[in-house]
Amino acid sequence: MTVETGSAADPDPATDRDVVVVGGGVAGLSAAVFTARRGLDTLVVDPGGSILRRNAHLENFPGFPLGVNARRLLDLLGEQAETAGADRLTARATRVAVVEPGDADAPADGARFVVESDGDDRIRTRYVVAATKNAVGYLERIDGVGILDRGKTYVDTDERGRTGVDGLYAAGRLAEKPHQAAVCAGHGAEVGVTILEDDDAPFYHDWVAPDGYFSDRDRPIPPGCEEIDEAERREREAASLDAMRGRFAEPHPDDQETHPSLRED
Numbered sequence: 622m623t624v625e626t627g628s629a630a631d632p633d634p635a636t637d638r639d640v641v642v643v644g645g646g647v648a649g650l651s652a653a654v655f656t657a658r659r660g661l662d663t664l665v666v667d668p669g670g671s672i673l674r675r676n677a678h679l680e681n682f683p684g685f686p687l688g689v690n691a692r693r694l695l696d697l698l699g700e701q702a703e704t705a706g707a708d709r710l711t712a713r714a715t716r717v718a719v720v721e722p723g724d725a726d727a728p729a730d731g732a733r734f735v736v737e738s739d740g741d742d743r744i745r746t747r748y749v750v751a752a753t754k755n756a757v758g759y760l761e762r763i764d765g766v767g768i769l770d771r772g773k774t775y776v777d778t779d780e781r782g783r784t785g786v787d788g789l790y791a792a793g794r795l796a797e798k799p800h801q802a803a804v805c806a807g808h809g810a811e812v813g814v815t816i817l818e819d820d821d822a823p824f825y826h827d828w829v830a831p832d833g834y835f836s837d838r839d840r841p842i843p844p845g846c847e848e849i850d851e852a853e854r855r856e857r858e859a860a861s862l863d864a865m866r867g868r869f870a871e872p873h874p875d876d877q878e879t880h881p882s883l884r885e886d
């Protein structure tokens with residue numbers, strides 16, 4: 622998919638996004654699930670290189686008592702982001718540029734960044750989540766982003782993943798989180814929720830609650846919450862059982878990946 626840039630003034634649905642997540646590993650995909658579920662127009666840009674693809678059997682990700690194939694987990698997370706409404710672009714981000722008001726690229730809808738890719742895409746967006754483990758080349762020309770060199774490179778953030786530039790966040794290993802899939806996924810989720818809180822919903826909870834949980838107590842349903850009745854609950858459970866039976870019916874078709882230095886040509 623190549624996304625063309627629209628005119629400067631009018632938001633173009635093909636190029637103007639609310640959120641661009643750079644990096645579709647566990648952190649980036651988890652962030653996208655949360656922003657897309659809130660209805661923010663979210664695009665995940667990734668060439669397909671999560672380091673988790675090298676794992677032999679993932680035994681410490683919550684919810685899988687006997688472990689799970691890590692490629693399967695990445696597929697499921699990608700599917701979850703898409704079900705939530707996110708789009709995915711197979712490409713590598715080459716540059717994130719800050720849009721100054723008055724720039725030719727500055728649209729009327731408050732976009733603050735242009736994300737460029739090796740596929741010649743130019744995507745304007747209000748928020749960027751950088752979730753690229755140790756890759757920072759595409760951020761290097763932005764004033765205000767703290768790049769930390771500790772043998773590998775990281776991005777300096779506050780406790781919620783905010784960088785020194787408004788609207789630009791870092792998630793997962795890139796934000797110096799421990800090198801564990803569950804921690805990085807959790808941090809991606811936290812960054813997604815932080816964007817929603819920073820955007821317009823300070824008391825944001827992405828919850829699905831039983832019918833009446835809030836409303837029968839005359840409590841307002843908080844932003845992000847949904848109440849569902851028993852029939853709807855059963856329907857959703859049946860759909861999830863069906864989906865999981867299908868996804869786990871066979872071993873994953875992809876070979877386990879290894880360190881590039883160990884690959885045979």
Ligand SMILES: Cc1cc2nc3c(=O)[nH]c(=O)nc-3n(C[C@H](O)[C@H](O)[C@H](O)COP(=O)(O)OP(=O)(O)OC[C@H]3O[C@@H](n4cnc5c(N)ncnc54)[C@H](O)[C@@H]3O)c2cc1C
Nearest residue numbers: 644646647648670671672673714753793794800801802805
């Ligand atoms: C051999 C091995 C086994 C492991 N086993 C376990 C384990 O058992 N349990 C555990 O908890 N953790 C394990 N890990 C660690 C785990 O894989 C990482 O901690 C986790 O994947 C980090 O998540 P992340 O989203 O920050 O980075 P990643 O999952 O690596 O995702 C980063 C993404 O950024 C993308 N990217 C990079 N540059 C760009 C760019 N310029 N533009 C767009 N996209 C870009 C990459 O393609 C990649 O998909 C293992 C790691 C290895 C190497």
